[in-house]
Amino acid sequence: MVLKKAIQTVAQLVGVSAQPVRYDDVLEEVLSHHPDAETDYLAKAYAFGAKAHAGQVRKSGEPYYQHPTAVAYHLAKTGLDLDTVAAGFLHDVLEDCPVEYKDLETNFGHDLAEIVNGVTKLGKVKFQDKAQAQAESYRKMILAMSKDLRVLIVKLADRLHNMQTLEHLNPEKQKRISKETLEIYAPLAHRIGMSQFKTELETLAFYYLEPESYSELKRQLDTRQKISHKTMDSIGHEIRAVLEKNQLESDVTSRVKSEYSIFQKLKKKQTTIEGIYDYYAFRILTDSVRECYAVLGALHERWKPIPGRFKDFIATPKPNLYQSLHTTLIAENGMPFEVQIRTHMMHRLAEEGVAAHWTYKRGRLLSVGKSEYTAWLRKLVDENKDMSDHEEFLESLKAQLVNDEILVFTPAGEIKTLPKGATPLDFAYQIHTELGHHTIGAKIDGKMTSLRSTLQTGNIVEILTSPNQRPSQEWLKIVKSHSARHKIRQWLRTEEKKKSIELGHQIFEKELKRYKIALKTISRDLVQGKAEGLGYKKLDDFYSAIGFGHITPAKAIAPFLPEGTLDKPTGDEVRESRIAKAINRLARKKGAQVTVKGQEDVLVYLAKCCSPIFGDPIVGYITRGRGVAVHKRDCAGLQRSLNDPERRIEVEWDKNYDNPVFSVRVLVHTEERPGMLLDITQALKDAKTNVRKFQASVNVEKNLGVFDIVIEVNTINHLENVFKHLRKIKGVLSQQRVK
Ligand code: MN
Numbered sequence: 001m002v003l004k005k006a007i008q009t010v011a012q013l014v015g016v017s018a019q020p021v022r023y024d025d026v027l028e029e030v031l032s033h034h035p036d037a038e039t040d041y042l043a044k045a046y047a048f049g050a051k052a053h054a055g056q057v058r059k060s061g062e063p064y065y066q067h068p069t070a071v072a073y074h075l076a077k078t079g080l081d082l083d084t085v086a087a088g089f090l091h092d093v094l095e096d097c098p099v100e101y102k103d104l105e106t107n108f109g110h111d112l113a114e115i116v117n118g119v120t121k122l123g124k125v126k127f128q129d130k131a132q133a134q135a136e137s138y139r140k141m142i143l144a145m146s147k148d149l150r151v152l153i154v155k156l157a158d159r160l161h162n163m164q165t166l167e168h169l170n171p172e173k174q175k176r177i178s179k180e181t182l183e184i185y186a187p188l189a190h191r192i193g194m195s196q197f198k199t200e201l202e203t204l205a206f207y208y209l210e211p212e213s214y215s216e217l218k219r220q221l222d223t224r225q226k227i228s229h230k231t232m233d234s235i236g237h238e239i240r241a242v243l244e245k246n247q248l249e250s251d252v253t254s255r256v257k258s259e260y261s262i263f264q265k266l267k268k269k270q271t272t273i274e275g276i277y278d279y280y281a282f283r284i285l286t287d288s289v290r291e292c293y294a295v296l297g298a299l300h301e302r303w304k305p306i307p308g309r310f311k312d313f314i315a316t317p318k319p320n321l322y323q324s325l326h327t328t329l330i331a332e333n334g335m336p337f338e339v340q341i342r343t344h345m346m347h348r349l350a351e352e353g354v355a356a357h358w359t360y361k362r363g364r365l366l367s368v369g370k371s372e373y374t375a376w377l378r379k380l381v382d383e384n385k386d387m388s389d390h391e392e393f394l395e396s397l398k399a400q401l402v403n404d405e406i407l408v409f410t411p412a413g414e415i416k417t418l419p420k421g422a423t424p425l426d427f428a429y430q431i432h433t434e435l436g437h438h439t440i441g442a443k444i445d446g447k448m449t450s451l452r453s454t455l456q457t458g459n460i461v462e463i464l465t466s467p468n469q470r471p472s473q474e475w476l477k478i479v480k481s482h483s484a485r486h487k488i489r490q491w492l493r494t495e496e497k498k499k500s501i502e503l504g505h506q507i508f509e510k511e512l513k514r515y516k517i518a519l520k521t522i523s524r525d526l527v528q529g530k531a532e533g534l535g536y537k538k539l540d541d542f543y544s545a546i547g548f549g550h551i552t553p554a555k556a557i558a559p560f561l562p563e564g565t566l567d568k569p570t571g572d573e574v575r576e577s578r579i580a581k582a583i584n585r586l587a588r589k590k591g592a593q594v595t596v597k598g599q600e601d602v603l604v605y606l607a608k609c610c611s612p613i614f615g616d617p618i619v620g621y622i623t624r625g626r627g628v629a630v631h632k633r634d635c636a637g638l639q640r641s642l643n644d645p646e647r648r649i650e651v652e653w654d655k656n657y658d659n660p661v662f663s664v665r666v667l668v669h670t671e672e673r674p675g676m677l678l679d680i681t682q683a684l685k686d687a688k689t690n691v692r693k694f695q696a697s698v699n700v701e702k703n704l705g706v707f708d709i710v711i712e713v714n715t716i717n718h719l720e721n722v723f724k725h726l727r728k729i730k731g732v733l734s735q736q737r738v739k
Pocket of ligand 1: 067158
């Protein structure tokens with residue numbers, strides 16, 4: 001019941017009417033933007049789609065064609081051309097109906113056929129798995145978008161209507177689709193400046209992904225709004241008076257920002273709604289740029305601006321070409337409010353994005369202005385084109401979609417674009433892969449800095465190199481751009497392969513020795529031949545398979561022994577596993593760098609199932625192909641996978657490991673009382689821990705509070721210390737490490 005009600009709220013919020021959209025609604029919208037549009041074409045597209053989808057039903061039980069009609073309606077509302085609106089009616093026919101590309105092209109022309117083809121998913125049969133199918137579909141879609149942006153706009157309208165009707169799917173699908181919407185489609189809408197699509201997509205996704213946070217925030221906002229309404233009303237009046245006095249003619253409106261953007265801020269700043277300055281904003285629209293600055297001056301004269309909050313996006317537009325002045329002022333009662341000042345044209349661009357640049361004749365697209373948007377998409381295609389790993393491609397795509405950009409200069413004055421937060425290392429890799437590999441430091445604006453410094457727009461960056469320098473795992477944490485990360489990973493992979501070959505070779509030699517066979521007495525050709533018999537074309541692949549644990553030493557040497565001898569080794573038997581011994585011996589030779597002692601040169605990683613912290617009792621487990629997983633000794637997941645005791649290996653924490661940092665999730669149950677939140681945050685502060693995530697919820701009926709916290713600790717003692725501080729708080733009932 002409650003849920004149903006909330007959905008209605010969302011539906012109202014994003015303007016979904018309870019009535020299904022009809023053809024006449026679409027027509028009306030089209031004519032309101034293009035009074036002389038060729039309506040026959042539109043009617044023909046509608047009829048064609050209706051016929052193709054006849055008899056199909058949606059999950060909700062409604063006729064399928066309601067969906068394409070609604071998509072066409074969303075498109076018509078943006079004022080786009082007839083091809084785009086018609087593509088809304090027809091966007092699903094290639095995927096779901098026995099309609100061919102040719103049919104569309106002959107009936108509706110090349111442009112429409114291309115748009116519909118662009119939004120159509122690739123056939124499902126030819127892929128190994130879902131991840132690959134998804135990655136390839138994105139690739140195809142982005143390529144089609146970079147040729148014609150209308151493909152993206154149709155896709156966004158399609159996604160918007162699917163989000164609006166998501167209630168008919170099961171919760172798991174709702175979450176998956178909402179996640180994809182947040183990660184891919186909302187950022188794409190943002191990048192082409194279509195802020196209305198973006199806000200609606202985000203709001204719906206937020207509602208389905210975090211229903212509790214959503215309704216809690218909505219409740220808080222409603223309350224706050226009632227309180228602040230009066231203040232805001234009087235400030236609005238005064239702004240108008242100030243502008244009139246200065247003879248600045250302009251439109252003043254006010255609004256509360258979207259729930260999702262406020263939620264993002266709350267999360268990022270770890271604050272409460274009181275700590276957010278700008279959830280309430282005024283917007284002032286003028287006729288000219290000159291007037292924008294005049295308005296700004298008049299307002300700064302009247303109210304005190306908060307230092308550091310003034311942003312001039314007119315002089316320096318955002319990467320999606322958004323232009324505006326932003327400033328935050330303080331009212332007499334101490335309440336801050338944000339003001340955005342821009343021209344009417346800039347405002348149209350901010351709302352409609354790329355579409356605002358297009359010109360039409362009789363509802364047909366005449367010219368497509370502003371190639372910056374498509375240039376950006378093309379760059380996205382280019383930069384990801386050699387990524388053969390699907391997971392990596394998806395990850396890179398998502399990151400590039402959300403990143404803002406900075407502009408920096410080479411010493412020769414050439415401009416390079418990098419993601420926000422980029423370091424000199426990103427810069428070096430962008431210039432040349434080899435330069436990146438050998439970077440040891442950098443000069444920013446002539447001053448020596450470390451590889452970790454964050455670059456700012458306008459910096460002049462000079463890279464210092466050394467021929468002896470080599471990339472390391474650590475670098476993956478320093479770089480921000482995906483192309484740099486990709487290059488480092490590639491280098492590390494090659495290096496890991498080399499090491500695994502060396503390790504495999506030694507294990508193999510050692511294992512043979514136990515049967516009194518010396519490797520050097522066996523000819524290379526013989527080893528090669530037997531390895532081929534085991535399925536390895538190259539000798540290196542055979543050794544690296546042993547090194548990585550893809551094949552056990554016993555299996556590897558079996559073809560070299562007389563039959564029946566394998567189980568009777570003649571060497572000394574010890575409890576410790578043979579692989580473990582070999583690894584230990586090899587590893588002891590190398591210098592200590594990594595967290596787990598004795599394994600310096602073996603691939604070691606902390607198991608995700610139990611996330612051990614420095615100081616936990618631990619044990620290693622040699623995985624098939626991914627090196628040694630380090631588990632907590634009492635890890636339940638490990639108990640299950642310990643079917644092969646020979647893969648167990650003793651490991652310990654490296655005492656020399658400098659300042660380790662581990663994330664750990666903690667659940668705290670408390671009595672519900674005023675001030676509890678504050679006490680807990682104070683305790684965390686006292687225990688000197690960084691908070692990564694903090695979520696509080698209240699069970700009013702039971703009078704209980706639950707705090708879901710992710711903190712950073714250095715050691716298990718540090719975590720104990722955090723618990724000690726929490727225990728001291730009055731009303732804390734329990735605390736528990738979750739992983
Ligand atoms: Mn669809």
